[in-house]
Amino acid sequence: MLKVNGISKSFSDKTLLSDVSFVLPRGEIIGLVGPSGGGKSVLLKILGGVMKADQGSIKTDTPHNYRVGFLFQEGALFDSMSVLENVAFPLLDCDHYDDLHPKFSQQEAYEKAYQTLKKVGLARAYKKHAGQLSGGMRRRVGIARALVNEPELVLLDDPTGGLDPVAASVIIDLIKKTLYKLTQTTVVFVSHDIRRLLPNVHRVLGLFDGRIQCNCLPQELLTKAPQHVIDFLATRYDFGINKTVIKN
Ligand SMILES: Nc1ncnc2c1ncn2[C@@H]1O[C@H](COP(=O)(O)OP(=O)(O)OP(=O)(O)O)[C@@H](O)[C@H]1O
Ligand SMILES: [Mg+2]
Structure with missing residues (x-):
């Protein structure tokens, strides 16, 4: 709580x-x-x-404190980085390590990111630059990035904003299939x-x-x-x- x-x-x-x-x-x-x-x-x-x-x-x-996963408004991906690097980012960008934020080697972080990309159906796109992706795919990467550190609190800022109705429904289904499973x-x-x-x-x-x-x-x-x-x-x-x- x-x-x-x-x-x-x-x-x-x-x-x-x-x-x-x-x-x-x-x-x-x-x-x-x-x-x-x-x-x-x-x-x-x-x-x-x-x-x-x-x-x-x-x-x-x-x-202890709590781990957070954040899907920022508009996705906020690093366009020049690959999909895999974007998803691994929360595991590597940490200046203090403790039980809550364990230190991962780059290889471990990439492996975890890859496994998380599988959950959002994007494993095959792991090498692509984020800047090459469609709006719906960008949100899926954002969801993977919000999931990768096994968060206790997930913040979803307008995950369907700017998407057409079909893409929006796909994102909602994906949120239900992934995040809502984490009771x-x-x-x-x-x-x-x-x-x-x-x-x-x-x-x-x-x-x-x-x-x-x-x-x-x-x-x-x-x-x-x-x-x-x-x-x-x-x-x-x-x-x-x-x-x-x-x-x-
Ligand atoms: N870092 C900042 N410095 C100055 N003003 C800011 C900053 N961040 C937000 N604001 C101001 O806060 C207001 C809006 O906040 P916010 O973006 O949280 O609204 P919102 O409810 O998320 O809106 P939307 O539904 O359009 O996303 C804006 O008027 C913005 O100018
Ligand atoms: Mg807002």
Whole structure:
């Protein structure tokens, strides 16, 4: 379990996150939704330890820290590196080693990366440069990179963003087939694709005006979320409230 308590973050004079608190139970899949520019990516970066919060804390219920797998928005691959090098990167780019972050030789890291590429169906492309890949393949490499270090927390920043509907469905299926199988791994899943998100998460967090304004089960949204959150989601997903009937 991760306890996120009172996280605040401002850039110059703009407050992006104010007093953000929630609990991430181990093994849960959490959907994080909210308007563009609202701070979802910044919150993920803080959870992933790649950005510092101005205030607040993130605590685990274990004596050690936690391993993170991160699928960054737009994939964020190193285009001039091979697929294999991209996936091995989290195992090699570490300046402190401990039980949680064991030191791997390059050969061990490449072997692990190759095995992980098999899981996402990309083993045959291991030598390709990331820059040569299609959008869907880039996301698959990103998923492999997020999986390779056997993380306890996986952060998925808009994994289907910019993909066509078929490629998006392939990515969702792959996430379910790989990450969701890890019952001890907590996943935070950011998406604007509310239709695909809601059936695939245990809980929904809504980040609006820098605060968590909704934290409920997907099936409770219509009864528990504030109206403005429902209105926001309804612009992206037809809940069946205002079904348009097309007349011939
Ligand atoms: N390193 C930074 N320095 C200054 N401002 C930043 C930095 N990182 C993010 N911001 C600001 O934070 C705001 C948006 O944050 P963020 O990217 O987290 O939104 P988001 O909810 O992920 O949006 P989207 O849904 O479009 O991905 C932007 O206005 C951006 O200018
Ligand atoms: Mg973002």
